[in-house]
Amino acid sequence: xxxxxxxxxxxxxxxxxxxxxxxxxxxxxxxxxxxxxxxxxxxxxxxxxxxxxxxxxxxxxxxxxxxxxxxxxxxxxxxxxxxxxxxxxxxxxxxxxxxxxxxxxxxxxxxxxxxxxxxxxxxxxxxxxxxxxxxxxxxxxxxxxxxxxxxxxxxxxxxxxxxxxxxxxxxxxxxxxxxxxxxxxxxxxxxxxxxxxxxxxxxxxxxxxxxxxxxxxxxxxxxxxxxxxxxxxxxxxxxxxxxxxxxxxxxxxxxxxxxxxxxxxxxxxxxxxxxxxxxxxxxxxxxxxxxxxxxxxxxxxxxxxxxxxxxxxxxxxxxxxxxxxx
Amino acid sequence: xxxxxxxxxxxxxxxxxxxxxxxxxxxxxxxxxxxxxxxxxxxxxxxxxxxxxxxxxxxxxxxxxxxxxxxxxxxxxxxxxxxxxxxxxxxxxxxxxxxxxxxxxxxxxxxxxxxxxxxxxxxxxxxxxxxxxxxxxxxxxxxxxxxxxxxxxxxxxxxxxxxxxxxxxxxxxxxxxxxxxxxxxxxxxxxxxxxxxxxxxxxxxxxxxxxxxxxxxxxxxxxxxxxxxxxxxxxxxxxxxxxxxxxxxxxxxxxxxxxxxxxxxxxxxxxxxxxxxxxxxxxxxxxxxxxxxxxxxxxxxxxxxxxxxxxxxxxxxxxxxxxxxxxxxxxxxxxxxxxxxxxxxxxxxxxxxxxxxxxxxxxxxxxxxxxxxxxxxxxxxxxxxxxxxxxxxxxxxxxxxxxxxxxxxxxxxxxxxxxxxxxxxxxxxxxxxxxxxxxxxxxxxxxxxxxxxxxxxxxxxxxxxxxxxxxxxxxxxxxxxxxxxxxxxxxxxxxxxxxxxxxx
Numbered sequence: 001x002x003x004x005x006x007x008x009x010x011x012x013x014x015x016x017x018x019x020x021x022x023x024x025x026x027x028x029x030x031x032x033x034x035x036x037x038x039x040x041x042x043x044x045x046x047x048x049x050x051x052x053x054x055x056x057x058x059x060x061x062x063x064x065x066x067x068x069x070x071x072x073x074x075x076x077x078x079x080x081x082x083x084x085x086x087x088x089x090x091x092x093x094x095x096x097x098x099x100x101x102x103x104x105x106x107x108x109x110x111x112x113x114x115x116x117x118x119x120x121x122x123x124x125x126x127x128x129x130x131x132x133x134x135x136x137x138x139x140x141x142x143x144x145x146x147x148x149x150x151x152x153x154x155x156x157x158x159x160x161x162x163x164x165x166x167x168x169x170x171x172x173x174x175x176x177x178x179x180x181x182x183x184x185x186x187x188x189x190x191x192x193x194x195x196x197x198x199x200x201x202x203x204x205x206x207x208x209x210x211x212x213x214x215x216x217x218x219x220x221x222x223x224x225x226x227x228x229x230x231x232x233x234x235x236x237x238x239x240x241x242x243x244x245x246x247x248x249x250x251x252x253x254x255x256x257x258x259x260x261x262x263x264x265x266x267x268x269x270x271x272x273x274x275x276x277x278x279x280x281x282x283x284x285x286x287x288x289x290x291x292x293x294x295x296x297x298x299x300x301x302x303x304x305x306x307x308x309x310x311x312x313x314x315x316x317x318x319x320x321x322x323x324x325x326x
Numbered sequence: 327x328x329x330x331x332x333x334x335x336x337x338x339x340x341x342x343x344x345x346x347x348x349x350x351x352x353x354x355x356x357x358x359x360x361x362x363x364x365x366x367x368x369x370x371x372x373x374x375x376x377x378x379x380x381x382x383x384x385x386x387x388x389x390x391x392x393x394x395x396x397x398x399x400x401x402x403x404x405x406x407x408x409x410x411x412x413x414x415x416x417x418x419x420x421x422x423x424x425x426x427x428x429x430x431x432x433x434x435x436x437x438x439x440x441x442x443x444x445x446x447x448x449x450x451x452x453x454x455x456x457x458x459x460x461x462x463x464x465x466x467x468x469x470x471x472x473x474x475x476x477x478x479x480x481x482x483x484x485x486x487x488x489x490x491x492x493x494x495x496x497x498x499x500x501x502x503x504x505x506x507x508x509x510x511x512x513x514x515x516x517x518x519x520x521x522x523x524x525x526x527x528x529x530x531x532x533x534x535x536x537x538x539x540x541x542x543x544x545x546x547x548x549x550x551x552x553x554x555x556x557x558x559x560x561x562x563x564x565x566x567x568x569x570x571x572x573x574x575x576x577x578x579x580x581x582x583x584x585x586x587x588x589x590x591x592x593x594x595x596x597x598x599x600x601x602x603x604x605x606x607x608x609x610x611x612x613x614x615x616x617x618x619x620x621x622x623x624x625x626x627x628x629x630x631x632x633x634x635x636x637x638x639x640x641x642x643x644x645x646x647x648x649x650x651x652x653x654x655x656x657x658x659x660x661x662x663x664x665x666x667x668x669x670x671x672x673x674x675x676x677x678x679x680x681x682x683x684x685x686x687x688x689x690x691x692x693x694x695x696x697x698x699x700x701x702x703x704x705x706x707x708x709x710x711x712x713x714x715x716x717x718x719x720x721x722x723x724x725x726x727x728x729x730x731x732x733x734x735x736x737x738x739x740x741x742x743x744x745x746x747x748x749x750x751x752x753x754x755x756x757x758x759x760x761x762x763x764x765x766x767x768x769x770x771x772x773x774x775x776x777x778x779x780x781x782x783x784x785x786x787x788x789x790x791x792x793x794x795x796x797x798x799x800x801x802x803x804x805x806x807x808x809x810x811x812x813x814x815x816x817x818x819x820x821x822x823x824x825x826x827x828x829x830x
Contacts, residue, residue, distance in 0.1 A: 190700070194700040194701050194703075195699065195700055195701060196691035196692060196695065196701060198701075199684055199687070199688070199691055199701070200691070202677070202680060202684070203677045203680060203684070203688055206677035206678065206679040206680055207673075207674075207676065207677040207678065207679075209673065209674050210668075210673070210674050210675055210676055210677055211677065211688070212635070212655075212656055213630075213633065213635070213656050213666060213668055213674055213675075214656070214660075214688045214689045214743060215655075215656050215657040215659075215660035215661070215689045215747070216657065216688070216689075217655065217657050273677070273679045273680070274679055
């Protein structure tokens with residue numbers, strides 16, 4: 001974490017999300033003995049790994065003062081494309097041609113499609129100055145429609161055990177999705193803290209015009225972050241598809257909201273320039289633990305939503321109060 | 327008449343005001359003078375009710391008053407016109423004037439007719455001949471200021487405080503403002519006038535109060551005190567503006583701009599008035615070229631266009647070091663050796679929320695990467711430290727957030743960022759605006775030093791004494807054109823001003 005961005009904040013404030021998470025865990029484990037078990041911990045980690053991947057991309061976008069509402073649909077489309085290629089391949093009857101796909105090939109195409117959709121978002125935003133909210137809202141609908149077209153509205157299932165390994169397998173005693181999201185987080189921390197791109201992301205979110213006059217290529221940076229957000233949505237889509245052994249046409253519905261929630265709870269400012277990847281990871285874990293805990297405590301799903309909304313609001317109120325003291 | 331007696335104000339651990347005394351007599355303009363951080367704005371904020379928690383007494387027309395909030399101060403007849411105007415852009419003049427105190431008719435609806443009429447009267451009185459239905463956004467800054475004054479009059483304010491009212495308006499608008507102030511004096515209003523521009527104060531003020539380090543140093547009549555004496559009281563010692571006497575003995579032309587024009591809109595539109603019109607000039611190595619012009623003359627547009635901010639709108643030819651260059655983006659220009667310290671350091675120069683280190687490095691990250699492509703944190707810190715030391719940037723550490731530094735130090739960070747790219751041409755747009763006299767002098771010295779190392783410097787300024795003191799050669803701009811060129815030795819204030827208003 002780059003603590004330099006807020007060196008003058010008291011230590012306690014810096015770790016407030018962590019403290020909140022610990023208190024939450026203690027609270028739930030006092031009320032349910034199923035919570036603090038090895039099985040359940042891995043279960044929670046596996047569940048949140050998709051949200052972590054998406055939210056990491058969302059954090060980069062939000063740090064530039066943008067937003068990406070299309071991640072849920074992009075997730076669905078990329079998952080469906082990977083699944084479709086894997087199961088059916090590509091047939092071109094006219095040329096009497098059939099192309100089959102290995103798992104690696106299908107996954108690669110899924111990731112490339114994700115990056116292209118992200119680039120398309122970035123292109124609309126940088127070239128035509130479409131506000132990110134609108135551009136990605138359009139993509140939300142477009143990608144969902146394309147998913148329906150590709151799947152003809154039906155799930156693509158039975159993708160084979162080897163593909164299912166991505167979402168359900170274990171490696172060195174840790175679930176594979178946790179490995180994947182962990183690597184994504186590490187890569188994103190390196191990008192934000194150790195690369196020029198990272199500095200530019202913060203600078204653009206803090207003051208776009210000054211950044212431009214400083215010689216930063218604003219369009220390139222924005223295209224890059226939206227492309228990354230697209231790729232990470234695709235990663236999430238492949239993990240979801242693999243775990244369910246099925247690409248659902250309505251997969252990823254409202255995932256963008258969960259990821260924005262994680263970003264916001266993690267202390268990233270929606271107006272850009274301020275926030276951290278690790279904050280978002282904590283935010284995603286808090287949401288995951290909360291979901292899991294409420295289920296274990298047999299709270300009605302309706303109340304779960306109310307509680308989740310309250311937590312988001314509370315997090316932002318606390319964050320505002322803190323930034324006022326800066 | 328307003329008297330502030332023994333006013334003290336503490337912020338956690340820091341004494342901002344220490345038993346300050348100020349008198350604002352009716353029918354007079356009192357200049358409040360002091361460097362940045364002297365306590366001027368804190369004092370204004372106490373008098374206008376922003377800070378309710380202070381020691382000492384405010385006595386208004388013989389009665390001690392204590393305001394809990396700005397509204398109470400307004401109701402007591404104290405108005406403040408801030409440097410940054412408080413108007414709603416997409417609301418009409420009338421709407422702004424009556425904001426929060428709308429007139430109602432018997433039905434409980436807005437009485438638009440009555441408000442409009444009252445607004446019209448006020449505007450007439452202030453000689454602002456625009457329709458009161460005009461949106462604020464469509465007014466010039468100077469006109470917006472007049473609306474602020476109208477607002478104060480609508481409140482029946484007897485004490486009007488103006489904070490740097492001329493910092494953003496043109497010379498002719500200043501004249502209008504001074505006319506209004508003279509009329510307000512006749513109406514027996516007490517006026518407090520804060521400004522960095524001492525020359526102005528001699529024109530408009532009757533009295534002065536000098537603040538330094540939160541204390542009242544002296545009050546007195548403007549008549550009989552000199553410019554230098556005032557400066558001496560402000561800073562506590564005499565300051566000489568450094569004259570850049572390094573005669574340039576080389577004729578190496580560094581930058582040549584030839585027939586450079588810029589359109590306001592894309593070229594497809596006809597009859598479009600040009601913002602920049604056939605500008606041609608040369609800059610030699612080691613030369614300080616001053617560009618003077620009034621607000622709206624196109625100075626800022628010129629510097630930004632030379633940095634490649636609007637490639638689609640410009641025509642003409644630029645050569646740098648003998649080679650023709652075409653910049654598509656500021657990144658291109660910076661790579662080629664151009665650098666710009668923009669006019670508004672907070673809006674265009676700095677990323678305020680980031681720390682000093684990142685800001686200094688912002689244009690140079692491609693130079694401080696490991697071969698792996700990751701940032702070399704040691705080089706990053708070293709580059710920041712180098713400029714913190716050489717430019718004397720006062721900051722507790724390079725991890726300090728830029729917004730916590732004073733104006734002068736912020737300006738030095740922007741300059742450091744530019745120097746870090748090792749430019750050949752350094753353009754500075756109003757580099758000393760809004761910073762105190764000590765910091766100004768440091769910047770003058772720095773400019774002279776940089777020129778001595780062979781850098782070509784273009785300094786844009788609207789302060790005549792400054793541009794005359796620091797430049798080797800002066801270009802005057804008006805209406806997007808260059809209207810005159812003077813060697814520093816031959817330039818007089820009169821000549822320059824004449825050229826600056828030639829076309830208007």
